[in-house]
Amino acid sequence: MKKVFLVLSAVCLMAFTSCKDDAASKIDDNNVAEAAERDAQAGDFPVITFDKMEHDFGEIMDGTPVETVFSYTNTGKSPLVVTNIKSTCGCTVPQDWSKEPLAPGESDKFTVKFNGKGNGNTMKAITVTANTETGSEVVKIKAFVKPDPNAPQKGAATPMQMPVSK
Template identity: 65%
Template sequence: MKKIILGLSTMCLLAFTACKENAASKIDKSNIAAAAQRDEQASKFPVIEFDKTEHDFGEIEAKKSVSTVFNYTNKGEAPLVITDIKSSCGCTVPQDWSRAPLAPGESGKFTVTFNGSGSNKVSKTITVTANTEKGKETVKITAFVKTDAKATNSPVQ
């Protein structure tokens, strides 16, 4: 019985030692270098920097459309790709942005149009979806919408 256990132990030891040598000999040094370079590139993200993160239209008339332009620059180390720009409601329309990759150091812009709906102090958020580290960036517009004098003074029938 002792001979069987000793024989099995020896076979297991040889098997584990043989596997370790075969695995080590199969590693290709060029694959390690390529993986290190790939991992280094994967940690580089574009960084979007806006010229302003909030725009105040001030006091505007109800139902009057107003627009502003948000300029941005890619301050990161990888190309910036903006996939979508959406607002918090349908009364604010972002438009005219480039969907082409923006190289590091290059600039772009998009226009935001607000249709003047609501009353008093109004604030809307515009969400920019891009390939940045956070994935989403936000800018904001605000306005004080004056109520329509005709609508408030008309008689109720």
């Protein structure tokens, strides 16, 4: 009985509170035009285009700092905003980039410094976070790090560590 009463009450409330005016008469044509323009522009994401997606430092000596510059252009139809640039580790440091909006057709750049630490083939990814459709883009640096011939060998005994024979 309670369920029937609740359903009947809900139906009565809807009947008494429904619009008596035609809904189409409440639509403002100016609002419709503004919404259509906004929706058309919402799909126009900025596009970031790099001069190179990867930089190869070639062979470098362990501990030798190196750097390169990545240039990029906004090839989209709306302003590009780079909000962050970070690398996969602390040995690779992106810097000198602007958080200011970049208009379509304009270019900018950032520097990536690598401390040259490692052994053998090394590759690091740098993630550029921006207001593009995907939200982030990745560029890479790589190098072949050779051991420093002047560096002390690990596990090699120094004269002070040599055992004294009796």
